Amino acid sequence: xxxxxxxxxxxxxxxxxxxxxxxxxxxxxxxxxxxxxxxxxxxxxxxxxxxxxxxxxxxxxxxxxxxxxxxxxxxxxxxxxxxxxxxxxxxxxxxxxxxxxxxxxxxxxxxxxxxxxxxxxxxxxxxxxxxxxxxxxxxxxxxxxxxxxxxxxxxxxxxxxxxxxxxxxxxxxxxxxxxxxxxxxxxxxxxxxxxxxxxxxxxxxxxxxxxxxxxxxxxxxxxxxxxxxxxxxxxxxxxxxxxxxxxxxxxxxxxxxxxxxxxxxxxxxxxxxxxxxxxxxxxxxxxxxxxxxxxxxxxxxxxxxxxxxxxxxxxxxxxxxxxxxxxxxxxxxxxxxxxxxxxxxxxxxxxxxxxxxxxxxxxxxxxxxxxxxxxxxxxxxxxxxxxxxxxxxxxxxxxxxxxxxxxxxxxxxxxxxxxxxxxxxxxxxxxxxxxxxxxxxxxxxxxxxxxxxxxxxxxxxxxxxxxxxxxxxxxxxxxxxxxxxxxxxxxxxxxxxxxxxxxxxxxxxxxxxxxxxxxxxxxxxxxxxxxxxxxxxxxxxxxxxxxxxxxxxxxxxxxxxxxxxxxxxxxxxxxxxxxxxxxxxxxxxxxxxxxxxxxxxxxxxxxxxxxxxxxxxxxxxxxxxxxxxxxxxxxxxxxxxxxxxxxxxxxxxxxxxxxxxxxxxxxxxxxxxxxxxxxxxxxxxxxxxxx
Ligand code: ADP
Numbered sequence: 039x040x041x042x043x044x045x046x047x048x049x050x051x052x053x054x055x056x057x058x059x060x061x062x063x064x065x066x067x068x069x070x071x072x073x074x075x076x077x078x079x080x081x082x083x084x085x086x087x088x089x090x091x092x093x094x095x096x097x098x099x100x101x102x103x104x105x106x107x108x109x110x111x112x113x114x115x116x117x118x119x120x121x122x123x124x125x126x127x128x129x130x131x132x133x134x135x136x137x138x139x140x141x142x143x144x145x146x147x148x149x150x151x152x153x154x155x156x157x158x159x160x161x162x163x164x165x166x167x168x169x170x171x172x173x174x175x176x177x178x179x180x181x182x183x184x185x186x187x188x189x190x191x192x193x194x195x196x197x198x199x200x201x202x203x204x205x206x207x208x209x210x211x212x213x214x215x216x217x218x219x220x221x222x223x224x225x226x227x228x229x230x231x232x233x234x235x236x237x238x239x240x241x242x243x244x245x246x247x248x249x250x251x252x253x254x255x256x257x258x259x260x261x262x263x264x265x266x267x268x269x270x271x272x273x274x275x276x277x278x279x280x281x282x283x284x285x286x287x288x289x290x291x292x293x294x295x296x297x298x299x300x301x302x303x304x305x306x307x308x309x310x311x312x313x314x315x316x317x318x319x320x321x322x323x324x325x326x327x328x329x330x331x332x333x334x335x336x337x338x339x340x341x342x343x344x345x346x347x348x349x350x351x352x353x354x355x356x357x358x359x360x361x362x363x364x365x366x367x368x369x370x371x372x373x374x375x376x377x378x379x380x381x382x383x384x385x386x387x388x389x390x391x392x393x394x395x396x397x398x399x400x401x402x403x404x405x406x407x408x409x410x411x412x413x414x415x416x417x418x419x420x421x422x423x424x425x426x427x428x429x430x431x432x433x434x435x436x437x438x439x440x441x442x443x444x445x446x447x448x449x450x451x452x453x454x455x456x457x458x459x460x461x462x463x464x465x466x467x468x469x470x471x472x473x474x475x476x477x478x479x480x481x482x483x484x485x486x487x488x489x490x491x492x493x494x495x496x497x498x499x500x501x502x503x504x505x506x507x508x509x510x511x512x513x514x515x516x517x518x519x520x521x522x523x524x525x526x527x528x529x530x531x532x533x534x535x536x537x538x539x540x541x542x543x544x545x546x547x548x549x550x551x552x553x554x555x556x557x558x559x560x561x562x563x564x565x566x567x568x569x570x571x572x573x574x575x576x577x578x579x580x581x582x583x584x585x586x587x588x589x590x591x592x593x594x595x596x597x598x599x600x601x602x603x604x605x606x607x608x609x610x611x612x613x614x615x616x617x618x619x620x621x622x623x624x625x626x627x628x629x630x631x632x633x634x635x636x637x638x639x640x641x642x643x644x645x646x647x648x649x650x651x652x653x654x655x656x657x658x659x660x661x662x663x664x665x666x667x668x669x670x671x672x673x674x675x676x677x678x679x680x681x682x683x684x685x686x687x688x689x690x691x692x693x694x695x696x697x698x699x700x701x702x703x704x705x706x707x708x709x710x711x712x713x714x715x716x717x718x719x720x721x722x723x724x725x726x727x728x729x
Contacts, residue, residue: 222306257286399447633663
């Protein structure tokens with residue numbers, strides 16, 4: 039379950055015209071003020087993000103170095119393999135040439151002593167050619183370099199060709215004869231572009247040069263037969279001289295050469311070099327692809343890191359803002375005096391604020407997750423509370439709030455005023471109910487006190503009215519009492535005369551009774567008026583209320599010369615406290631009569647009228663009096679406001695309380711129909727239906 043604080047961050051309070059809405063608005067206003075401060079962790083974040091970047095750069099450098107090392111290692115290996123192979127080839131060629139040379143030396147030795155030299159030459163030469171197919175020709179020359187015999191043809195291959203001045207072969211012949219030992223010629227070209235070398239071995243008999251044996255090697259054929267196929271798969275083999283003149287080459291593949299190695303080709307010597315060149319590794323595009331992929335991947339990682347950095351920056355900002363907001367909300371929640379309670383859709387408590395805990399005396403841990411009946415429900419009102427709980431869950435809670443009695447942990451009861459609103463989460467889903475709870479026990483107490491004071495005031499006001507009316511009433515009572523007394527004297531006289539018949543006395547006695555009733559009525563009215571009683575609304579006839587009032591003010595009206603016009607049509611009974619209405623009417627009538635004190639006697643008219651409109655009874659009391667100055671109009675209904683020297687100033691204030699107690703309104707207007715041009719109308723309304 040999310041923590042309460044988190045829950046409150048996600049909720050919105052709707053459909054509220056009450057304290058919770060005000061709180062929500064307050065939250066909003068406060069939140070608008072509480073803008074997040076710039077993030078303190080931004081620098082730390084930058085450092086944190088720099089580390090993986092550095093790591094990637096180092097990794098990239100390491101990978102590239104590794105690739106470079108591998109490459110140079112490979113080149114090195116290639117080179118040593120090349121050198122090894124070249125040495126092997128050179129050795130191979132040398133073996134072959136040396137072998138042939140030995141055989142030729144052997145033949146030369148044999149021919150110096152052999153009687154049938156011709157036959158022997160042919161035999162051995164044939165044998166030699168068969169074993170070494172790279173030998174183009176084997177010659178037997180005399181001391182003057184004339185051919186005695188030759189295989190396969192009798193011609194000398196280098197005849198008439200002198201690529202380097204005197205023919206290379208002739209020079210070698212000279213040298214071999216002079217030195218008396220075998221000699222290789224310099225390379226020479228024959229038959230187009232083919233290059234040849236010649237091995238010359240002198241034949242001595244009895245220390246005298248008698249001839250010369252010569253082996254002619256075409257260099258191409260030498261390479262073709264002596265360089266194995268696998269070698270040419272890897273390398274290009276060339277025979278060159280110091281001047282880079284090419285004499286022969288053998289290769290199988292075409293392509294860009296990579297590295298080459300040269301070694302002296304000796305024998306035959308004469309400045310010849312054996313050059314072996316290898317080719318690029320068949321395919322190092324894979325390697326290049328790998329490098330490109332690594333670079334691409336690294337840049338991808340960089341890019342994603344940058345994105346992550348941006349994202350984290352935003353996230354960190356949002357987190358900071360959220361933290362601030364959360365702290366602010368928590369501070370607000372703690373300082374709230376209104377109790378907040380959130381319940382889920384089944385009525386289980388999911389959140390209570392500290393004010394609610396203080397109010398009930400239970401801790402949040404004791405309340406959260408509680409299902410009905412709640413521990414703060416008053417046991418004696420369990421049924422009503424449960425019914426209200428069901429009403430709230432059904433979504434029918436009164437929008438203006440409702441009052442309920444709750445119980446504190448210590449058993450003390452308190453009056454709570456509750457406003458319920460829907461709990462809407464961040465996705466707009468209705469997830470429960472949010473209540474703002476006010477402890478109105480004190481307020482209720484104060485209201486009750488005020489009501490009692492008001493009643494007391496009403497009573498006092500009645501006493502004051504009574505005092506003022508006492509003299510008028512005394513005068514009023516005098517009349518019936520005087521009448522009773524005179525009728526009584528008359529009766530006594532008649533009885534004393536002894537002539538009186540009962541028929542004569544009876545009417546007088548009846549009149550006495552009537553006058554006594556009238557006096558009794560007056561006294562009862564006064565008694566009723568003064569008697570303090572609880573307000574009770576009961577159906578009453580407004581006409582009778584007016585009649586009673588007129589009975590009260592009749593005498594005063596006569597004294598003040600005020601004509602009271604009253605035309606009350608038959609009205610339906612109204613639910614009202616009769617005595618209170620009488621008090622209102624009496625007050626308005628008396629104020630009206632007093633306001634007309636300065637009028638000529640003929641223009642002292644007070645009228646009482648009623649109309650029924652919108653299921654309300656509207657009563658107006660109009661006079662032609664002094665009217666009300668605009669500057670005091672607003673103060674009329676405030677308690678103790680008076681313009682009269684002996685006035686108390688509570689009459690109109692009490693009238694308004696009484697009318698509002700009856701769910702009506704009381705207001706004042708100027709009298710537009712007054713013949714004096716001034717005058718006032720006091721109007722009040724009373725609803726006709728009891729609620
Ligand atoms: P009191 O009559 O003791 O002064 P009220 O509350 O009844 O107290 O009236 C307050 C004031 O309202 C009066 O002092 C008077 O100035 C003014 N007032 C009330 N009724 C009328 C009226 N009909 N015409 C003019 N002024 C009036």
